[in-house]
Amino acid sequence: MTNIIAQDIQDAVRYSQDEIKGTARFRAMSGAFGALGGDMSAVSINPAGSAIFNNSHASLTLNNNNIDNDVTYFNGLNNSSNSEFDLNQTGVAFVFNDTRENSDWRKFVLGFAYDQVQNYDDNWFASGTNTRSIDGYFLANAQGLRLDEISTLPGETISEAYQDIGSVFGFSHQQAFLGYESYILEPQSDTDENTIYTSNVAPGNFDQEYNYNSIGYNGKFSFNLATQYQDNLYLGLNLNSHVINYDRSTYFFEGNSNLGSSVNEIGFENTLSTTGSGFSFQLGGIAKLSDRVRVGLTYNSPTWLRISEETTQYISTIRDDNGNTINTTIDPLVLNVFPDYKLQTPAKVTGSAALVFDKKGLLSFDYSRKDYSKTKFKPESDSYFAAQNSAISNNLKAASTYKVGGEYRYKQFSFRGGYRFEESPYNDSTIVGDLTGFSLGLGYNFGNTKLDLSFDQSQRKTDYQFFDVGFTDSALVDSQNSNIMLSLGFSL
Numbered sequence: 001m002t003n004i005i006a007q008d009i010q011d012a013v014r015y016s017q018d019e020i021k022g023t024a025r026f027r028a029m030s031g032a033f034g035a036l037g038g039d040m041s042a043v044s045i046n047p048a049g050s051a052i053f054n055n056s057h058a059s060l061t062l063n064n065n066n067i068d069n070d071v072t073y074f075n076g077l078n079n080s081s082n083s084e085f086d087l088n089q090t091g092v093a094f095v096f097n098d099t100r101e102n103s104d105w106r107k108f109v110l111g112f113a114y115d116q117v118q119n120y121d122d123n124w125f126a127s128g129t130n131t132r133s134i135d136g137y138f139l140a141n142a143q144g145l146r147l148d149e150i151s152t153l154p155g156e157t158i159s160e161a162y163q164d165i166g167s168v169f170g171f172s173h174q175q176a177f178l179g180y181e182s183y184i185l186e187p188q189s190d191t192d193e194n195t196i197y198t199s200n201v202a203p204g205n206f207d208q209e210y211n212y213n214s215i216g217y218n219g220k221f222s223f224n225l226a227t228q229y230q231d232n233l234y235l236g237l238n239l240n241s242h243v244i245n246y247d248r249s250t251y252f253f254e255g256n257s258n259l260g261s262s263v264n265e266i267g268f269e270n271t272l273s274t275t276g277s278g279f280s281f282q283l284g285g286i287a288k289l290s291d292r293v294r295v296g297l298t299y300n301s302p303t304w305l306r307i308s309e310e311t312t313q314y315i316s317t318i319r320d321d322n323g324n325t326i327n328t329t330i331d332p333l334v335l336n337v338f339p340d341y342k343l344q345t346p347a348k349v350t351g352s353a354a355l356v357f358d359k360k361g362l363l364s365f366d367y368s369r370k371d372y373s374k375t376k377f378k379p380e381s382d383s384y385f386a387a388q389n390s391a392i393s394n395n396l397k398a399a400s401t402y403k404v405g406g407e408y409r410y411k412q413f414s415f416r417g418g419y420r421f422e423e424s425p426y427n428d429s430t431i432v433g434d435l436t437g438f439s440l441g442l443g444y445n446f447g448n449t450k451l452d453l454s455f456d457q458s459q460r461k462t463d464y465q466f467f468d469v470g471f472t473d474s475a476l477v478d479s480q481n482s483n484i485m486l487s488l489g490f491s492l
Contacts, residue, residue, distance in 0.1 A: 007309075007341055008468065009391050012375045013425055013432070014120075015218065015244060015276070015305060016345040020044050021088040021116040023061050024487035028441020028454035029405025030418025032364040034352025035286055035296035037234065040091035040113050040489075043224055045350065045366070046284035046298045047236030050093040050109040051226035056492035061089035063116075064484040069124040073210070073475040076128030088116040089487070093224065104230050111224030120216035120246050126475040127209045133471070134208075134254050134266055135199040138179025140470025141172045148192035150176040162332035174313070174336075181330050182317045184263055200319065201266075204258030210466055210475065216246035216274070232288040237281065242303055244276035252466060265318040271311060276343075278305035296352035302374075303345040309338040341385070342378040346371050361408040368403075372396035372425035399423040405439075414443035416454070433461040437481075449490040457482045 020026070022041030026033055033042035037049025040059045066083040091113030098105045142150060150173055152161040158181065165173045179185040180197075188196040219242070226236035252268045284298040313336075316329045347370070354364040373396040377385035405418035422435040437458030444451050458481050465474040 007338075007343075007377060007385075008388060009395060011307075012343065012345075012377070012388070012392055013372065013396070014118075014246070015307070015343060016303075016370075016372055016375050017425070018117045018218070021061075021063055021119070021483070021485070023059055023089055023489070024441055024452035024454040024485040025414075025416065025443055025450075025489075027456050027483065027485050028416035028418065028439050028443075028452070029364060029407060030403045030420040030437065030439045030456065032352070032366045032403040032405035032418055032420075034284075034298055034350050034364075034366045035294040035354040036352075036362065036364055037286055037296075040093065040111075041089055041115055043091065043093065043111060043113055043226075043236070043238070044115045044220065044222060046286060046296050046352065047222075047224050047238040047282050048226055048234040048284040048286045048296070049236065050111045050224050051107060051228045051234040051236060052286070053093055053095050053109065056092070056094045057489065058092040058492060059090065059487055059489035061087070061485055061487040063088040065119055065121070066482045067122055068480045068482075069122070070478040071124050071126045071475050072478075073126040073208070073473075074128030074130055076126065078125050078127060080124045082121060082123050084121055086116075086119075088119075088485075090114050091222075092492075094492075106228040106230070109224070109226040109236075111222070111226070113222045113224065115220050115222070116217055117220050117242075118218035120214050120218070122479075123211075123213045124477060125209070125211055127207075130206045130208050130473060131204075132473060133199070133201045133203075133206050133256070134252060134268065134467070135179070135184050135201040135263075136470035137467045138175060138184050138470070139197060139199060142176035142179055142185055142197045144195050145169075145173060145176050146192060147180075147187050147190075147194040149173055150180050152181070158330055159332045159334055163334045166334075166336060178268075178313065178315045178330055182266075182315045182328050183319055184266065184317060200262045201256065202258040202261035204256055204261070206258075207255045209253040211251040212248075212464075213250075214246065214248040216244070218246075219243045234286040236284045238284075240280045240282065240303075242276075242278040242280065242305065244274060244278075244305070244307065246272075246274040248272045250466075262321070263317050263319045265316075267314075267316045269312075269314040271313075273310045274307060276305050276307035278303050280304070292356055294352075294354045294356065296350075296354075298350040298352075300348040300350070302347050305343045305345065306340055307343055308340050311336040311338070344376045344378060346374040359409060361406065363406045364404070366401075366403040368401040369398060370401075370425075371398035373398065395427055396425050397427050399425045412445045414441075414445070414452075416441035416443065418456075420458070431463050435460040449488070452485075452487040452489070454485045454487075455483070456485075 026041035037052030042049040093111035280303040350368040403420040418439040439456035441454035
């Protein structure tokens with residue numbers, strides 16, 4: 001095992017974004033619940049929402065999530081889809097009425113909830129013909145490094161060398177090592193002091209493929225306290241525990257028949273395994289300005305995360321050596337263990353308003369603002385983290401989210417719909433585009449039990465860059481995320 005550093009802005013954005021999957025009623029109205037409450041997932045948006053319950057309440061939600069990806073890479077267009085079922089929400093709120101005479105406090109609520117904040121399950125495939133080779137990635141990492149720092153020493157195995165290079169010199173040296181030992185890189189001179197490298201891949205056209213697979217989730221466990229003061233004011237607090245599990249595997253393949261190229265095929269695999277835990281809190285309030293008008297305000301603190309990461313790498317090449325075809329495989333069989341690092345995601349403020357038309361229906365609107373440029377790796381005194389924080393500050397921005405939802409009730413039936421728009425966290429929205437989505441839903445009230453069904457769909461484009469230096473070409477991934485949710489809620 002070895003200790004190296006490779007956290008970057010993509011990690012910061014991935015763990016800073018949140019999208020409560022929630023109950024079917026919550027999703028059917030696109031999550032516009034900040035001024036409404038009375039729903040377990042609404043409690044995850046505004047902790048005062050549990051004080052809207054008149055009786056103790058519990059809910060459970062099953063979700064079918066489907067992702068369709070249209071991937072464009074130069075002249076190639078591919079489509080892939082991924083579908084799965086999971087339990088994405090459960091919670092309970094216990095309502096205790098204040099029976100004291102002349103007390104201004106009407107009730108107190110104690111709640112517990114789990115909501116899935118992000119689902120990381122995804123897979124897609126890109127292919128196309130490029131005029132640039134992945135050799136640029138290995139060249140960019142190798143130039144300026146001594147040959148004896150990126151190659152095996154006498155009597156040393158590939159695994160031993162890869163591990164020692166990572167422990168002593170770090171990640172860039174390991175990438176140069178893979179490029180050199182697989183014969184992609186050619187040193188200008190075969191001496192330990194050499195620091196200049198050329199490529200054994202000749203210019204021309206390159207048929208390239210990229211496979212991306214990821215699984216995992218970001219989950220939030222909430223302990224909720226809420227109260228009602230007099231008839232029109234509701235206040236709440238959430239103490240949240242966060243859990244992250246994220247596994248990613250990528251495989252890049254390149255083939256060429258270029259004149260003068262001794263390396264004709266390259267296969268490069270990378271895996272990442274991430275676990276994390278963290279803490280945040282929320283403060284919220286809901287006020288009834290009249291029988292019809294409600295407003296809400298919520299402050300989400302930063303989330304303070306501690307994250308552990310592990311990676312593996314593998315590379316293979318096919319080359320022509322004086323008319324002989326040689327297959328070279330460099331599989332270090334080494335688990336790179338990164339030092340645990342801390343990540344502080346940005347705070348978020350949400351303002352909400354709702355119109356309630358007696359028992360006939362309602363309209364609701366939420367506005368949220370989160371400044372992604374405030375995301376920070378810690379400790380900030382670390383030079384590498386300081387550089388990444390500077391990149392975050394320069395490339396990310398404050399993003400707004402708008403949600404609107406409505407519900408119409410007819411006898412025991414409820415008909416729902418909603419729309420949401422989320423701005424890109426990047427200054428350059430071609431990297432990650434804006435998100436737009438809509439939702440529909442139906443509910444039936446049996447009395448003490450409610451059954452809700454919803455469908456929602458959102459779309460966002462991402463310019464996914466394969467590697468960070470040297471070879472920085474990217475695929476345009478147009479993702480359409482669809483969810484079907486079924487919730488069972490009941491009074492206790």
